[in-house]
Amino acid sequence: MAAAALSAAAVALCRLLLRVGAPGAVSLTRLALPLLIAPAGLLMTISLVKPWYVDRYVLYGMTGLALPVGTALARAIGQRHRLAPVARVLTTCLLAGAAVAVLLPWSLLARSPESRKDDVVAVARVVERQAHHGGGVLFMPSRRREWLLSYPEIYDRLDDLALAKPPAVSRTLYGTELAGAEIRRHILAADCIVALQDPPGQPLDGFPEEEVKRRRLRAQFVVCERTRVHGAEVVVYVRRGVSSC
Known part of the structure; x- marks a missing residue:
């Protein structure tokens, strides 16, 4: 129009x-x-x-x-x-x-x-409210790491379960990620994970590392809380059998 x-x-x-x-x-x-x-x-x-x-x-x-x-x-x-x-x-x-x-x-x-396509400020506020110090965080896909890189006070207190090298070290925009086997091991060692995801309806990345994230979360975790903001979705997953985060 x-x-x-x-x-x-x-x-x-x-x-x-x-x-x-x-x-x-x-x-x-x-x-x-x-x-x-x-x-x-x-x-x-x-x-x-x-x-x-x-x-x-x-x-x-x-x-x-x-x-x-x-x-x-x-x-x-x-x-x-x-x-x-x-x-x-x-x-x-x-x-x-x-x-x-x-x-x-x-x-x-x-x-x-x-x-804009997403509201980074809203994402950061949701993560700050939901995440615990030292808690695990996954970016699905990995390029969504950009949502928290502007908020180091929030990102630095979380355990990025898939990160191999941060952007400054790897000289990339979003950092580099671990191999699928390492990501799987880190996910299985966590009881509570905050996942930063694209909103429903977006195409899923077909990289093996992204498939590992999705598969392990579906198999070993259940959704505890889901919050949608403009252009993003923040989902808290808890391991099956764990009462809460």
Whole structure:
């Protein structure tokens, strides 16, 4: 819906520039509209089959909207001498108000947790409430370790059962993990594990290490508590036969 609205606005502006005979309007239209519409439209169409669309992949396409907007504003400023002083002030105020009304909601949305694929702050709060000092933690898949790396005061007091080398040592984004047999041994030695997982409906990683985590938790543990936040799920598992964490 948002992409359609932006595309419609760009088309309307380009048509206006063509109608008034703005210099370079034809070339601008040929550049701006494909730049704005084609990348986003192509990825959205492909996403009907496979979810490839991510807004940052097509962010450059917003240049296709900026070009006609800038040209229209430049022409309006160039024609301001035709207006009476009072009309100039009113026009300026209306344009400024319209810009704020359009851009402010987008700016606020871009800074909210809902605009992101997950809420790292919410995940950290849940883990801080559920995890005990020295308790085991599993990241499923391993790249979800990023959720706690920004909160060392929480992460450092947990026992990362699958970690072989942390990011700083391994020079990787999320660290490197142990082999499946070692992960299995660590899981079987724990009575309570906090698992940081993708929300339901996400594809499961097929790596052997991830399969070991899922298989051992299903076989030897039961779910004690499950908390869903935006883009994530924090699940507390307890060993079968253990009353609680």
